[in-house]
Amino acid sequence: MKQDIILAGVGGQGILSIAFVIDNAALKDGLNFKQAEVHGMAQRGGAVQSHLRLSKSHIFSDLIPKGEAELIISVEPLESLRYVEYLNPDGCIVTSTNPFCNIPDYPPIEDVLVEIRSVKKAVLIDSEKLAKEAGSSRAQNMVILGAASKYLMVGEESLMEFIKVLFKSRGENIVNMNLRAFQLGKEAAS
């Protein structure tokens, strides 16, 4: 039993927060995990990704081999395509449809969405709308995590528990807002 996941986004969109929640949930569910993340130069508004590996048995490589990932979870549509070669042929993309345009040559968003839809299993989520509905557009990462939750091998209860842990220091309102974002994402994907 194992699951390899690529988390993708743009520096500052909070993919490491998604990773934190899944890592800790996996630990609680008795799984081994390795999570390779990006620090430093690449964080400054550039493309960032994290390789997250969950398994019942020992995990050797910190990096996922090409073709081994089951899931790409992306907070940005163009970024969801950048790592497609890591997906196995039956792999699934869960992504936001809201472009983050900080480059001059960002392709037309329709083309990006067509390309995403060409993948057999693609779940497209208007994360900005749902995050605003939950209380703040900053919660888009938790919307996407919610949308991906049913594909993850860790339990939903455990995920929610660590969303609480993650935002605890920011007060109850922020915790509840992020939990709402998670729920809205989950409902939108089902």
Next chain:
Amino acid sequence: MTREILLGDEAVALGAIHAGLSAGYSYPGTPASEIMEYMIRASNKEAGFKATWCVNEKVAYEEALGVSFAGKRTLVSMKHVGLNVAADPFMNSAITRINGGLVVVVADDPGMHSSQNEQDSRYYAHFAHVFCFEPSNHQEAYDMTRSAFDVSERFNIPVMVRMVTRLSHSRSRIETREIKKENPICYGQGQDWTLLPMNACRRFAHLVDAQPEFIGLSNESPFNLLDLKDYDKSLGIIASGIGYNYVMENYSNQENCPSLLKVSTYPLPEALIAKLVNHVETVLVVEEGYPLIEQTIKGLFGIPEKKLHGKLTGHLPRTGELSPDAVREALGIKPREHLRIDSSILASRPPQLCQGCPHGDTFNALNQTLEPYSQASVFSDIGCYTLGALPPYKAVDSCVCMGASVSMAKGGAEVGVFPSVAVIGDSTFAHSGITPLLDAVASNTNMTVVIVDNALVAMTGGQPTFATGEKLVQIIKGVGVPEEHIRVIVPLPKNLEKNIQVMKEEIEHNGLSVIISLRECIQKAKKKIKKGAK
């Protein structure tokens, strides 16, 4: 025994703390920064040891030497190029008689994710004739750091732990062991630490004589694993560090893996290598970094009647980072099927300055100031402002190593570059910019130094800086730059015209000027607001 989720860097830090650490020192640098960040957090919680950022790696290393002299255990950590700066104390400390355990952790950056080069620190360990550990996973990072202290005290040498980005910045779970007490204070002996020729010759001979013992230690080390398969003698693999992970990743279980030697310590375990090489026909060497093991085994003439494969033979890429896929190909295993898309849509998204970054305003002013001068050169340094090399600014012409902006501007100016401008951050200035500025003062070189003071070390995650604001101005005055040519500007869009005027005046001044462009990093300002709002 407890279990914790840690970055590879943090596992190193915790290993050191549990080994009875008295003091840790470092200068920020990706991918090593998280070692010191963890130590600082831990020392705030449970007092007992010191953990401090230093002004540069050489200073950090020497502070650690002082701790070792006093008989206490100490860790100094840095990124790979940091060891170039600390190479002087590193090489020489190998000849002293290290007293309290001294462990130097160097994090290499194969693939240059956040660095100017991808040099391999194992060569430094070899160069200095000291012992080196190379962990492949988090548990080993913890365990080997602990062992490194024991080896350091047993042989009275500094010991290196070589990390790489993928392990430094990967998170996983480790199991910790008992916590050791600090060493009592116990001074080193003068004759062992005073490297006058009479002492240094004796000490160096001693170090050279000890090499067979180090090799013996490698041969016996529980971290080096040899597994010979009797049923297949065609291929054998020597894999070190995370190269080992990529090999194992490609075999579904230990059983179907060919004969394998996992190397985790240097100098190399010669006896184990001989056993593997004698057992098989073809040897594949899988190592992250330069082909050190491969080249050592190959020598000038190779091994008679055997084939040796690796980076030198093109079986693995000679540059960049290894991956499970590259290793799979070298192992001759069919690639996995994977999804494909039309990749022409993938516009690249390079890192860039944050919205509202003070450096952006400095570059706007500088670009406009320099427009009339067709021959201007802007020598940059290393920090967030190096991103000024990319569009839309395209404002700088060089970035080589910490401090080089000031020295290169001086050299350039002396042979006719005009305007010759240096751009350097406050932390890089404290690290390596003050000494070349002293040089420029001595010659009153016709150049302009722009210090972009954002009040922290932004590039590496916001560590504290040593020379910012008024203190920075005082240092520059103290170095001897004339007061009327030390100008402070505030890089904001509304000040653009004023700032251009200041830059023009100082460039036209026939001599040395320093312009301090002072405004806090946006990320730091945001954090302050967040804190205040709580």
